[in-house]
Amino acid sequence: MMRLVWNRIISRKLVSFTIILALFGIFLLIPIGFQNTNETKLAVDNSIAEQGRGTYDILVRPNHSRTKVEKEVGMVEENYIGDSQGGISIQEWEKIKQNPAIEVAAPVASIGYFSGKKTSVELPQLDESTRFTWEFYTSDGQKEYSLSEPQSLVYFKESEPGNTQYLKVLHNETASGATLDVMLPQTYHLLAAIDIESEQNLTNVDYSELKNEFDSFSLDVIIKTFGNIPVIKVIQREDINIPIKMKLKADTIELDISDYRKKLSLTEEDWLMSAERNKIKQVIGELNKKKTASTSEHEIDLTSFQKPFDGTAVKINNQFKVDLASDFASDRGETTVYYTAEKLDYNSENDILNIKIIENGQPPSYKKIVKKGESLYNGVKPKFLIEQVGTFSPKVDKESKLSSSPMGIYATSEIKTEKGQVLKPTTVPGSFIPQPAGGLITLKSAEILKGSKPIDAIRVRVAGISKYNKQAQQKIEKIATELLQDGYEVDIVAGSSFKNATLDVEGIGKVVAPWTTLGVAQELEENWNGLILLTTILFVTFVLVWFVSRLLFEKNSLEKEDELLTIIGWPREKIIRRNYLEQYFLLxxxxMLSVSFMAIIKLEVSAYFISSGILIIAFLLINIIFTIKKNRMKRLEAYKHSPSLFYYRDIIMPTMVILFISTMLIVVQIASFGSTINKSQESTLGQFTVDGIFGFQLLVLISAFILSILGLSECLNTLFYTRKSEFNMYHIIGWSERRILLHLSKETLVWTSFSICLGLITSCIILFNTEATIGWIVVGILSSSVILIFVIFIVLISKNFIIIPKGEKNINV
Incomplete structure (x- = not known):
C-alpha cells in the first residue's frame, strides 16, 4: 500500500510539491503569526505601561468649564487655563488634596495679562547734531507689528557731560539731563497663580524665590507714595524673552542751538528740555522737516535683553551696537493696568478649526479683551502693586514627548504655518497662540485680583501607581468618578498624547498646533487588540477552510481510483486507509520541513507546540472527511448552461470558498493594518508604539499574503490537474492551445469574479463596522484584486504549457 501511495505522490509531482509547500507555510507561518501577534500585544502594552502616564493623571476644572471645541474634537489646548474665569476656591482644593488616594493636587489660576516696569534705551551721542526717529516692533514669527507711533528726538552736538542738549515730546515719562533716554513700549504677559509646594511636587521645579522678601528701599518708596496697599510678589520666567525690535533712523543735520534757544525762550545756560511742552512740540515739528546732510538706518534687536516683568535697560553705542546701560530710567506707571481675555471662539469645519479676527490692529486680536485697573498717572490710589522678587525656570523637554499632561501655563511647543514658519505669541493680549505664563504669584495673591474662587484647574496625580496598566487605570477612574460626583468637570489625562490640530487662522492661513488628545492609550490598546483578534480569526478561518477544501478535492479526485480498487476486490476500509495515508505522508x-526551519530561525518552544497541534487537528480532519460516505445521484439529463462548472462543482465550490476567504483576508488585513497605523501615528505615543511593532505586524500581514497565494494556487492546480483529460480531449478534437486557454479563462473568470466580488463586499461590511478609513479600504480592495487576479493569471498561463501535450497533431473532427 505504501508503494502505491508513494507512486501516486511521485506521478503528481507538481500537485504534491504545491501541497507540501502550502502545508509547510501553514505549519511555519501560523506559529510565527501567533508569536508575532503576542509580541505585538506585549509591545503595545509595554509602550503604554512605560510611556502612557504623564506628569499627572486627572484634570479637575469647575463645572461647565469644558469649551465647545473640547467637546467637538476631544482635545485640550496646551495652555487651556490662559483665559479662564476661575470657579474653585482654596478651601475646595484643600479638601481634594486631603484624599489619601491622591499623591499631589496642584492648583493653577489664570490672572490676566500684566506688564512690568518699563526701562529705557539710551541713544548714542554722536559728533554731529542728529535727528533720531524710531519705532518699536514685535513679531509673531511671520509678520512684524508696530508697538508705537514713530517718535523723534533731536540731539544737539553742543551738549556737555551731565547736561545733554536734546528735544523730544514726553509721553508721561520724565526727562533726564544726563542721557538720551527713550522708553521701551509697554508689553503684556500672562500672569498665573500656583501653590508653591504642590507645584514643586508636580513639576520638580524650584519656586522658592516666590518666598523672597521685598527690597526694603523699594517697599519704603511704595508705602510713602501710595500708602499701605497690597504688594504682590511675582517671579518671572527666566527662559522667556520678549520679541522686540527697534528700527532707528539717524539723520545728520546742521543746527545752531542759539536759534532754538530763542524760539524756546531760553537763556544760554538753560537746558533745552526745561522749555514749555507746547513750544518743544512746535520746535520739534519744525526740526522734523529740516533737510538732512546724511542718513543711516538701523534695525536693533532687543529681544535677548528683555524679560516679561523686569526688562533690562540698554544703550546703543556710536557703532549702533547694544550694550548694557549703567545709568537708566524705569517706569512703573502702567503696572496697575491689566487685561483679561475670553477664550478663542473656534469653529470646526472638515477637521479644521477656524479662528476669526475679533478686532483689527497691530497686531490683530483674536480674543475679546477687557481692560482692568487704572494707570498710576491718573492720580487714583491703586488697589495693588506688583513687584518682581525672583525667577523660575521650568524644565521644558525639547524632545518630542510621548505622553501629554498639559500643565496649562508652561507650554512652549512650536506652532508652525504650513510652510514651516514657527509662530510666537506677541506682546499684546489677544494672540491666538497660547502664551506661557511669564510670571507666577501665590494663590493668596490671586484672591486679591480674582476673588474668592480664583482656581481654574487642579492637576491630580493618583498615589500608588508605578506603571500605567489596567490596575492603574482602575485607580485613576475611581478617583475621577468621585471628583465627578462632587460636581467638577473631570478629564482623565493619563493615557493622553500630543496630536497636531490644524487651525485656519484669518490673516495667516493654516497653522499646525500640538494639542492634547485624551484617551489615546486606551484607544491604541483597543485598536491594536481589535486588529490582532481580527487577524487571528481570519487567519485560522482561512487555514481551516483551505485544508477542508483541499481534502474534499482529493476525495473527489480519488473517486474513480476507489471504484477501480473496489472492482478488483479491495475492501472499503483498506481503500480509505490508502487515501488518508497519502495525506498523512504529505502532512x-x-x-518535518517546518520544524527543521523553525530550528534554523530559532523560534520559541511554543511554535513547536502550535505546529504539533495543527498536525493533530489535520490528522483528525483527514480521518473524518475520508470516512464520510458520499451518495451521488445519477444525472440523466445534460446541463443546459455552463456544464463544466456544474460537473466540477465539488472541486470548484471549495475553490470559490478559498478565493472568497482569501479576498476577504487580504482586504481586511491591508485596510485594518493601514488604518490602525495611520490613526496611531496621529499622536506621539501612537508613533512610538507603531515604531516598536511595525515589523511584527508587517510580518503577520506578509504571512497572510503568502498563505492566501499558496492556498489559492494549490486549489487551482488541483482543479486543473483533475481536468487534464478533458483538456487533452479538446486538443484531440482539434482545438488550438489558444482556444483551450481562452475557453478555460472565460469559464474561470465567471466563478472567480463572483467569489472575489462577494469577498470584497463582505470585507467592506466588516471594515465599515471597524471604522477603517475609506482610503485604506480602497487600497485593500485594489491590492487584493490585483494580487488574486495575478495569481489566477499565472496559474492559467502555466497550465497552458503543462496540461496540453506538445508535438501531437490536431485531429479535425
Whole structure:
C-alpha cells in the first residue's frame, strides 16, 4: 500500500510539491503569526505601561468649564487655563488634596495679562547734531507689528557731560539731563497663580524665590507714595524673552542751538528740555522737516535683553551696537493696568478649526479683551502693586514627548504655518497662540485680583501607581468618578498624547498646533487588540477552510481510483486507509520541513507546540472527511448552461470558498493594518508604539499574503490537474492551445469574479463596522484584486504549457 501511495505522490509531482509547500507555510507561518501577534500585544502594552502616564493623571476644572471645541474634537489646548474665569476656591482644593488616594493636587489660576516696569534705551551721542526717529516692533514669527507711533528726538552736538542738549515730546515719562533716554513700549504677559509646594511636587521645579522678601528701599518708596496697599510678589520666567525690535533712523543735520534757544525762550545756560511742552512740540515739528546732510538706518534687536516683568535697560553705542546701560530710567506707571481675555471662539469645519479676527490692529486680536485697573498717572490710589522678587525656570523637554499632561501655563511647543514658519505669541493680549505664563504669584495673591474662587484647574496625580496598566487605570477612574460626583468637570489625562490640530487662522492661513488628545492609550490598546483578534480569526478561518477544501478535492479526485480498487476486490476500509495515508505522508513531510526551519530561525518552544497541534487537528480532519460516505445521484439529463462548472462543482465550490476567504483576508488585513497605523501615528505615543511593532505586524500581514497565494494556487492546480483529460480531449478534437486557454479563462473568470466580488463586499461590511478609513479600504480592495487576479493569471498561463501535450497533431473532427 505504501508503494502505491508513494507512486501516486511521485506521478503528481507538481500537485504534491504545491501541497507540501502550502502545508509547510501553514505549519511555519501560523506559529510565527501567533508569536508575532503576542509580541505585538506585549509591545503595545509595554509602550503604554512605560510611556502612557504623564506628569499627572486627572484634570479637575469647575463645572461647565469644558469649551465647545473640547467637546467637538476631544482635545485640550496646551495652555487651556490662559483665559479662564476661575470657579474653585482654596478651601475646595484643600479638601481634594486631603484624599489619601491622591499623591499631589496642584492648583493653577489664570490672572490676566500684566506688564512690568518699563526701562529705557539710551541713544548714542554722536559728533554731529542728529535727528533720531524710531519705532518699536514685535513679531509673531511671520509678520512684524508696530508697538508705537514713530517718535523723534533731536540731539544737539553742543551738549556737555551731565547736561545733554536734546528735544523730544514726553509721553508721561520724565526727562533726564544726563542721557538720551527713550522708553521701551509697554508689553503684556500672562500672569498665573500656583501653590508653591504642590507645584514643586508636580513639576520638580524650584519656586522658592516666590518666598523672597521685598527690597526694603523699594517697599519704603511704595508705602510713602501710595500708602499701605497690597504688594504682590511675582517671579518671572527666566527662559522667556520678549520679541522686540527697534528700527532707528539717524539723520545728520546742521543746527545752531542759539536759534532754538530763542524760539524756546531760553537763556544760554538753560537746558533745552526745561522749555514749555507746547513750544518743544512746535520746535520739534519744525526740526522734523529740516533737510538732512546724511542718513543711516538701523534695525536693533532687543529681544535677548528683555524679560516679561523686569526688562533690562540698554544703550546703543556710536557703532549702533547694544550694550548694557549703567545709568537708566524705569517706569512703573502702567503696572496697575491689566487685561483679561475670553477664550478663542473656534469653529470646526472638515477637521479644521477656524479662528476669526475679533478686532483689527497691530497686531490683530483674536480674543475679546477687557481692560482692568487704572494707570498710576491718573492720580487714583491703586488697589495693588506688583513687584518682581525672583525667577523660575521650568524644565521644558525639547524632545518630542510621548505622553501629554498639559500643565496649562508652561507650554512652549512650536506652532508652525504650513510652510514651516514657527509662530510666537506677541506682546499684546489677544494672540491666538497660547502664551506661557511669564510670571507666577501665590494663590493668596490671586484672591486679591480674582476673588474668592480664583482656581481654574487642579492637576491630580493618583498615589500608588508605578506603571500605567489596567490596575492603574482602575485607580485613576475611581478617583475621577468621585471628583465627578462632587460636581467638577473631570478629564482623565493619563493615557493622553500630543496630536497636531490644524487651525485656519484669518490673516495667516493654516497653522499646525500640538494639542492634547485624551484617551489615546486606551484607544491604541483597543485598536491594536481589535486588529490582532481580527487577524487571528481570519487567519485560522482561512487555514481551516483551505485544508477542508483541499481534502474534499482529493476525495473527489480519488473517486474513480476507489471504484477501480473496489472492482478488483479491495475492501472499503483498506481503500480509505490508502487515501488518508497519502495525506498523512504529505502532512508529515511538510511538518518535518517546518520544524527543521523553525530550528534554523530559532523560534520559541511554543511554535513547536502550535505546529504539533495543527498536525493533530489535520490528522483528525483527514480521518473524518475520508470516512464520510458520499451518495451521488445519477444525472440523466445534460446541463443546459455552463456544464463544466456544474460537473466540477465539488472541486470548484471549495475553490470559490478559498478565493472568497482569501479576498476577504487580504482586504481586511491591508485596510485594518493601514488604518490602525495611520490613526496611531496621529499622536506621539501612537508613533512610538507603531515604531516598536511595525515589523511584527508587517510580518503577520506578509504571512497572510503568502498563505492566501499558496492556498489559492494549490486549489487551482488541483482543479486543473483533475481536468487534464478533458483538456487533452479538446486538443484531440482539434482545438488550438489558444482556444483551450481562452475557453478555460472565460469559464474561470465567471466563478472567480463572483467569489472575489462577494469577498470584497463582505470585507467592506466588516471594515465599515471597524471604522477603517475609506482610503485604506480602497487600497485593500485594489491590492487584493490585483494580487488574486495575478495569481489566477499565472496559474492559467502555466497550465497552458503543462496540461496540453506538445508535438501531437490536431485531429479535425
Amino acid at each position: 508529515f513531510i511538510a511538518y
